[in-house]
Amino acid sequence: LPFIGYLADIAVAISPIAEGLSGAEKMAQEVPRQIANGNTFFNIANVFLFIFFTPLFAKAAIKLVPEKKKKKTDMITPKYLNEDALEMPSTAFDNVRHETARSINLIEEMVTILRAASQEKYNPPLDKMQTLYQNVRILENANLIYLGKIRRLPLTQRDSLTLQNLMSTNTMLEGIAYTLQTEIREIVIKAIEIDWQPSQTTQEYIRQAIDSTLDVLILTQKGLKEHDYTAFEKILDMKKPYKELLNKFMQRKSERLIEASDSYLDVVRIETTLMNTFYHIYHLNRLLAKQWITEQDLLEEKKTSFEKD
Numbered sequence: 001l002p003f004i005g006y007l008a009d010i011a012v013a014i015s016p017i018a019e020g021l022s023g024a025e026k027m028a029q030e031v032p033r034q035i036a037n038g039n040t041f042f043n044i045a046n047v048f049l050f051i052f053f054t055p056l057f058a059k060a061a062i063k064l065v066p067e068k069k070k071k072k073t074d075m076i077t078p079k080y081l082n083e084d085a086l087e088m089p090s091t092a093f094d095n096v097r098h099e100t101a102r103s104i105n106l107i108e109e110m111v112t113i114l115r116a117a118s119q120e121k122y123n124p125p126l127d128k129m130q131t132l133y134q135n136v137r138i139l140e141n142a143n144l145i146y147l148g149k150i151r152r153l154p155l156t157q158r159d160s161l162t163l164q165n166l167m168s169t170n171t172m173l174e175g176i177a178y179t180l181q182t183e184i185r186e187i188v189i190k191a192i193e194i195d196w197q198p199s200q201t202t203q204e205y206i207r208q209a210i211d212s213t214l215d216v217l218i219l220t221q222k223g224l225k226e227h228d229y230t231a232f233e234k235i236l237d238m239k240k241p242y243k244e245l246l247n248k249f250m251q252r253k254s255e256r257l258i259e260a261s262d263s264y265l266d267v268v269r270i271e272t273t274l275m276n277t278f279y280h281i282y283h284l285n286r287l288l289a290k291q292w293i294t295e296q297d298l299l300e301e302k303k304t305s306f307e308k309d
Contacts, residue, residue: 076102076135078142089159092150096143096166097224103139103173104221106132108214110180111281114274115210126185133181140174161295168291169224172284179277187273194266202271205249209278212242216285223289229296232289239286246279 079102080095110132113125147167155163198206216235223231253268260268 074131074135076106076138078139078146081142081146086149086153089150089153089155092146092153093159093162093166096146096150099139099143099146100166100169100173101221101225103136103143103170103177104217104224106136106139107173107177107180108217110177111210111213111217111278114180114184115207126188129181129185133177136174136177140170143170158295158298161298165288165291165295169288172288176281176284179280183273184277187270190266191270194263194270196267196270198267198271201252202249205245205252206271206274206278208245209242209249209275212238212245213278213281216282220285220288223292229293232292232296235282235286235289236293238282242279242282246275249275 078099080098082095085091085095110129113129144167147163147170151163216238219231219235222228223235250272253272256264257268
C-alpha cells in the first residue's frame with residue numbers, strides 16, 4: 001500500500017501527453033493510458049513482492065491440504081508371462097505353469113477363509129472372496145491369451161498336449177474359484193442368518209475335508225511348477241480316504257434326520273453343501289492329475305520307443 005502513490009506518479013510520468021487538448025478532452029485521452037500503465041506497474045510490483053514468499057506459501061498449502069493417499073488396489077497382474085520367451089515353447093510353457101500356480105495360491109487362500117467353518121460362529125470375509133475370485137479370472141485370461149500365442153509356434157505332439165492341459169487347468173481352476181465364490185457365498189449367507197454353530201464332531205469332519213482339499217491344491221501346484229508327476233499320482237491315491245470321510249459324514253447326518261425339525265434340516269443342508277463342495281474341488285483336481293499323467297505316459301512311451309530303435 002505505501003508504494004501505490006509512487007506507482008501512480010510513475011504511470012503518469014511515462015504516459016503520453018495529449019498536446020493541443022485541454023479540460024475534459026485532454027483527460028479523456030490521457031487518463032485511460034495512465035490507468036493501464038498504473039495497473040501494469042502494480043502487477044509487476046506484486047510479482048517482485050510475493051515471488052520471495054512463494055516457497056513459504058507452497059509449504060503452507062501442502063500442510064493445509066495434504067496429498068490424498070493413493071488407494072491401494074488388490075487386483076493382480078501377471079508376473080511370469082514374458083513375451084521374449086515365446087521363441088521357445090518349453091520356456092513359455094514353464095511361464096504359464098508358474099502363473100497358473102499363482103491362481104492355485106489364490107484358491108488356497110479362498111479355502112483358508114472357509115476354515116472359519118470349523119469355528120463356533122461362521123462368518124468369513126465375503127468381500128475378500130470376491131477379490132480373490134476376480135484375481136483368478138485375471139490370471140486365467142492372461143494365461144489363455146499367452147497360450148494362444150504359443151499355439152502359433154511349431155509344436156510337437158507333446159507340446160500340443162501340454163498346451164491343452166494348461167488350458168484345461170486354467171479353466172478348471174477358474175471354475176473352482178467360481179464355485180467357492182458363488183455356491184459357498186450363498187450357503188454362508190444362510191449360515192449367518194440362522195446363527196449356525198456346528199457341533200464338535202461336524203467341525204472335525206469339515207476340518208478334515210478342508211485340510212485334504214488344501215493338500216490336493218498343494219500337490220497340484222507342485223506337479224505344475226516342478227514337473228513332479230508323482231504329486232499327481234498322490235492326488236489319485238487320495239480318492240479312497242476322501243470318499244470314506246464323506247460317506248461317514250453323510251451316514252452320521254442321515255441317522256440324525258429321524259424326527260428332525262425344519263431348523264435342523266437347514267443346518268444339514270449347510271453342512272452337506274460344504275462337504276460336497278470340498279470333495280468336488282478334490283474331484284476336479286483329480287481330473288487334472290489324470291490329464292497330466294497321460295502327458296507323462298506319452299513321453300515315457302516315446303523314450304521307450306526311441307531306446308528300442
